[in-house]
Amino acid sequence: MWLRDGSRCAFVARSGRRCAERGFLELHHVEPHAVGGEATVDNIQLRCRAHNAYEAELFYGPGKLVRGDAVVREPSAVFSYVAEPRTRSGTSDP
Numbered sequence: 001m002w003l004r005d006g007s008r009c010a011f012v013a014r015s016g017r018r019c020a021e022r023g024f025l026e027l028h029h030v031e032p033h034a035v036g037g038e039a040t041v042d043n044i045q046l047r048c049r050a051h052n053a054y055e056a057e058l059f060y061g062p063g064k065l066v067r068g069d070a071v072v073r074e075p076s077a078v079f080s081y082v083a084e085p086r087t088r089s090g091t092s093d094p
C-alpha cells in the first residue's frame with residue numbers, strides 16, 4: 001500500500017491534480033471503518049494529515065473533537081486491529 005501510493009498522499013482533486021505531500025501521512029479508509037470498511041490494502045490509501053481530516057469531515061461531519069484537541073481518526077483503529085492477532089497466537093508462552 002505504501003509503495004503503491006508512492007509514499008505520498010493519494011488524494012486526487014476534482015481537477016485531476018494529485019496531492020504531493022509526503023510528510024505526516026496517515027491511513028485513509030476508502031470505505032469508512034464506521035460502515036464496515038475493512039483494514040485491507042485495497043481499502044486503505046495514504047493521505048496527508050490535511051486531506052485525511054478533510055475526507056473524514058466529509059463523511060463524519062465537522063466537530064468530532066476528543067478531549068478538545070484531537071479529531072477522531074481511523075489509523076488508531078487500524079493499528080489495534082493489526083496488533084490484536086499477535087497477542088492471541090502466544091508463540092513463546094510456556
Ligand SMILES: [Zn+2]
Binds near residue numbers: 009021050051
Ligand atoms: Zn494530501
